Amino acid sequence: MSDTPLLSISDLAVDLGHGIRSTRVLHGVDLVVDRGRTIGIVGESGSGKSTLAKTIVGLHRVATGSVVFDGIELASAPRAVLGSVRxxxxxxxxxxxxxxxxxxxxxxxxxxxxxxxxxxxxxxxxxxxxxxxxxxxxxxxxxxxxxxxxxxxxxxxxxxxxxxxxxDVIVADEITSALDVSTQAEILQLLGRLRDDHGLTMLFISHNLAVVEELCDEVVVLLHGRIVEQGPIEEVFADPRDDYTRRLLESVPGGAAFDISAPVVTAAVRTVAVGRKRPRRR
Structure with missing residues (x-):
């Protein structure tokens, strides 16, 4: 297996809109995704999560910076190569x-x-x-x-x-947010199994920190289009360095399932652990 990261994002900025009405939504985003890893991307509505996801898959254009997939710089890749990468x-x-x-x-x-x-x-x-x-x-x-x-x-x-x-890569953008709790658990169990069976690399965008904690290896926290914290899931959840991350994790007393947008039943979402045992935060 190559030592080259499967996905490497450097100093990424993305603008949405046109002309004088354009708005910079992502600012200087740096992210490295190694093969076979599952990265959780969290943040409140408007933080830039979906914009980042759609930029990675080519639905939004890069204003500045770079997105490199398996050694290929996407902005300068020939159309034939770009089609294969997509x-x-x-x-x-x-x-x-x-x-x-x-x-x-x-x-x-x-x-x-x-x-x-x-x-x-x-x-x-x-x-x-x-x-x-x-x-x-x-x-x-x-x-x-x-x-x-x-x-x-x-x-x-x-x-x-x-x-x-x-x-090689699945980008899942809030795929359970419109589903009831039991259906959420089923979809997440399915996604975890398919990831392991197919050896997929995954970016998982979610409001739900309980799900991210169980499903992901690493977490990226976005605020106003900037990454304010990232790292291994155990380290970030056990000892958050940024005040915003700390506020997110402390928002629910006792470390119960946290969802920025809606309540979730902890017992249901934690069925997606797919055999991974992590120390619980206290």
């Missing part, structure tokens, strides 16, 4: 329903992910069925439409669409 970095959105074409069956959507230029459901059906089976959906899902599925099932479909192209 397939290796897959994005799972917060709202899978809006990202699924209501006029296409699930099979057609996954076939297009496999081969955007010549999507053939007949040619790729076996591969699509296998991808759906990996997220606990049966072969009948291939010929059904997005509106026929529940929110949790649609999130599974979004995960299957990401996995069907055999990516």
């Amino acid at each position: 397939r290796r970095v897959q994005y799972i959105p917060q709202d899978p329903f809006s990202s699924l074409d209501p006029r296409r069956t699930i099979g057609q959507t996954l076939a297009e992910a496999i081969d955007p230029r010549g999507a053939s459901l007949r040619r790729h059906r076996a591969r699509i069925v296998e991808a759906l089976a990996s997220v606990a959906l049966g072969p009948d899902a291939v010929d059904r439409y997005p509106h026929e599925f529940s929110g949790g099932q649609r999130q599974r479909i979004a995960i299957a669409r990401a996995l069907v192209v055999d990516p």
